[in-house]
Amino acid sequence: MTTIEQRTARLTLLIDPRKKAVFEQLCAREDVTPSQKVRQFIRDYIEAQLGPEWSKNSTSTAVDE
Helix, strand or coil: CCCCCCCCCCCCCCCCHHHHHHHHHHHHHCCCCHHHHHHHHHHHHHHHHHCCCHHHHCCCCCCCC
């Protein structure tokens, strides 16, 4: 597991209320909060795109396009 980030930023998203309820139930089954699960999804996506060493190789928060 990775270390806890020192700073945080808010990400707001809109989601269908039914999907939100189901997502919250599934998170509860895994004993994780929805925020923890979304952070995991984001980490997994970044690593799938950039590799597991992305944070060590990046000197800025932006990705070159």
